[in-house]
Amino acid sequence: MxxxxxxxxxxxxxxxxxxxxxxxxxxxxxxxxxxxxxxxxxxxxxxxxxxxxxxxxxxxxxxxxxxxxxxxxxxxxxxxxxxxxxxxxxxxxxxxxxxxxxxxxxxxxxxxxxxxxxxxxxxxxxxxxxxxxxxTGRLSEDAFGDDFARRLNLTFREVEIIKLIIAGLTNEQIAEELGISVFTVKTHRKNIHFKLGITNVAELIQFAIKNGL
Amino acid sequence: MxxxxxxxxxxxxxxxxxxxxxxxxxxxxxxxxxxxxxxxxxxxxxxxxxxxxxxxxxxxxxxxxxxxxxxxxxxxxxxxxxxxxxxxxxxxxxxxxxxxxxxxxxxxxxxxxxxxxxxxxxxxxxxxxxxxxxxTGRLSEDAFGDDFARRLNLTFREVEIIKLIIAGLTNEQIAEELGISVFTVKTHRKNIHFKLGITNVAELIQFAIKNGL
DNA sequence: CGTACAATACCCCAATGTAGGTATTTTATG
DNA sequence: CATAAAATACCTACATTGGGGTATTGTACG
Structure with missing residues (x-):
């Protein structure tokens, strides 16, 4: 050695x-x-x-x-x-x-x-x-913070997807990464937008920053 | 001591x-x-x-x-x-x-x-x-401006547009805000992408964060 | 055993962004 | 004044996202 x-x-x-x-x-x-x-x-x-x-x-x-x-x-x-x-x-x-x-x-x-x-x-x-x-999936376990998720009623999966969006992945890449359908990713994304009261990626990231990325 | x-x-x-x-x-x-x-x-x-x-x-x-x-x-x-x-x-x-x-x-x-x-x-x-x-230095008002811009060869207008993108505005809103055409905004945006070596909003914001929003 | 919720999947269509061009006008500078 | 850089504007085409639905499956809980 x-x-x-x-x-x-x-x-x-x-x-x-x-x-x-x-x-x-x-x-x-x-x-x-x-x-x-x-x-x-x-x-x-x-x-x-x-x-x-x-x-x-x-x-x-x-x-x-x-x-x-x-x-x-x-x-x-x-x-x-x-x-x-x-x-x-x-x-x-x-x-x-x-x-x-x-x-x-x-x-x-x-x-x-x-x-x-x-x-x-x-x-x-x-x-x-x-x-x-x-x-592997360090992303999945903690990272983004319980806090953030809990306050905004985000589910585990939603938080996971937010992180990937912020990392710059497209829906298709996210789908592949998580082994699910693009449709599903879009569904989650819509729900995220609804829960957070936003309409696009930039606002999502704004939100993430404010709440401690 | x-x-x-x-x-x-x-x-x-x-x-x-x-x-x-x-x-x-x-x-x-x-x-x-x-x-x-x-x-x-x-x-x-x-x-x-x-x-x-x-x-x-x-x-x-x-x-x-x-x-x-x-x-x-x-x-x-x-x-x-x-x-x-x-x-x-x-x-x-x-x-x-x-x-x-x-x-x-x-x-x-x-x-x-x-x-x-x-x-x-x-x-x-x-x-x-x-x-x-x-x-002292850069931060006080225009943290984003100078340093960041100089390092990456961004023009004044490009930096201006980056800020609006990050604020969550669409091309159309940016155009209106600045009193220019949507086409122009798109052109700037392409140039920004080229200079920074990125392809979408999420990456742009990543970049901005790293370089001191 | 219902009910609630999370996660999944699909459809459609409109809106927006991305990428490749070309080209003119303005401004700064040697 | 010539030249370069910046800012402007437009075109075409395709990719991606956004928002409206509906619906199935599994799991947790009272």
Whole structure:
């Protein structure tokens, strides 16, 4: 399991506190060492060049810069470097893009530390690691909050669908995701609109934001 | 500056990695100690009760639960506990709510570690601490405008239209609001989609949120 | 055993959004 | 004044959503 010398990890994330915290976290591990931290997209290229990391933990969103595009560039220039995307949100689309781009992992920032370490070590060994929470149904259990649902008399299924709508999925994609008919999705959507007193997606998202997305 | 015994800090944030990282970060300081970590809103009350922290770092957004409401509850039940809100985004509204609620600080997660420590120590001494980045710069009026627009090469008009889309207006309503043709609105909308690399309203709003609505 | 509710599925049609064009006018700038 | 960028306007076509129905199934509860 342990490599002869600690694996060199580069952290790229504009949230400084998160970045700093992660550094401490990883440096506690004997087989891992953080060789550098980057906070801005513009600093990435030189950092990768000079630091020669084995693995990069990369935020999908660097103040408006698309992390996945960035990852692709790095990946094509340095094929040996392994890259794990870190993200705040579980967006199926980003997950898909990440896989298609041939990157090595996609993790949510609310994974636990052991899970992160696991993922890093797997990826260093040549495997890939995609967050279970995304693949399976973390969405279904909690996330959106009892509170919200209860106040507005939303059912479990409705909340589930709201989340997928907000994630940017179309009715058809939602239907596929949940394994139900598009008609059913539309029915739920109508009920949601009725319960919330709204008429379109934008208002739905407004609502979600106000009530704590 | 240093207290006789380390100040007890409770971390409330559902992003586990961030939470864990922060713990290490703070425990490195001789005058601070993390007395507990909470990952779910439902665990907050008992944690506060049993751990008796001096100060709480609280994420504004706990999987659907409004962090500010939570903070108010804590604050009214335990007046001596000082609370600093942590957030990913600079939302003027939340900042205002935080101040009105009589809480003691509001920090962005992309502040630096020294800034965080500074803020914590100030608050422990009875002062308040609101992130400069929020108070001064871009936020004040046009958070959305400048920065966001510049980064993404959006024009003034495009930003204007984005705001109206997010407000839930249809193309027709936007056209009327701005005194232009629906066709023009559609054109702008296409350009926006192109520049942002998105395909529908939900994604647009996602984008706006991430980049600081 | 009814009743209530959640979840499912379908139909129709209108309204709105998305995507590909092309093209003119205005404004800012070297 | 020439050029670029921004803002404007229109067209066609298709995709998706929105709102009005109706109806079946399973499950929980008194």
């Amino acid at each position: 342990l490599l002869p010398t600690p694996a060199r990890i580069l952290l790229i994330d504009d949230h400084r506190l998160f970045n700093d915290g992660l550094k401490l976290l990883l440096n506690e591990q004997p087989d891992l060492t953080v060789c550098g931290q980057v906070f801005r997209a513009t600093d990435v290229v030189t950092a990768v060049n000079t630091l020669q990391p084995d693995l990069i933990l990369l935020d999908v969103n660097l103040q408006g810069v698309n992390g996945i595009d960035l990852a692709k560039k790095i990946s094509s220039a340095f094929q040996s470097i392994r890259i794990i995307m870190l993200t705040m949100y579980d967006q199926p689309k980003l997950l898909e893009e990440t896989r298609k781009a041939g990157l090595h992992g996609y993790l949510l920032k609310d994974t636990t530390t052991p899970e992160l370490l696991n993922a890093i070590r797997s990826v260093l060994q040549g495997k890939t690691s995609f967050d279970d929470a995304i693949l | 240093l207290l006789p015994t380390p100040a007890r800090i409770l971390l409330i944030d559902d992003h586990r990695l961030f939470n864990d990282g922060l713990k290490l970060l703070l425990n490195e300081q001789p005058d601070l100690t993390v007395c507990g970590q909470v990952f779910r809103a439902t665990d907050v009350v008992t944690a506060v009760n049993t751990l008796q922290p001096d100060l709480i770092l609280l994420d504004v957004n706990l999987q659907g639960v409004n962090g500010i409401d939570l903070a108010k509850k804590i604050s009214s039940a335990f007046q001596s506990i000082r609370i600093i809100m942590l957030t990913m985004y600079d939302q003027p509204k939340l900042l205002e709510e935080t101040r009105k609620a009589g809480l003691h600080g509001y920090l962005l997660k992309d502040t630096t570690t020294p800034e965080l420590l500074n803020a914590i120590r100030s608050v422990l001494q009875g002062k308040t601490s609101f992130d400069d980045a929020i108070l």
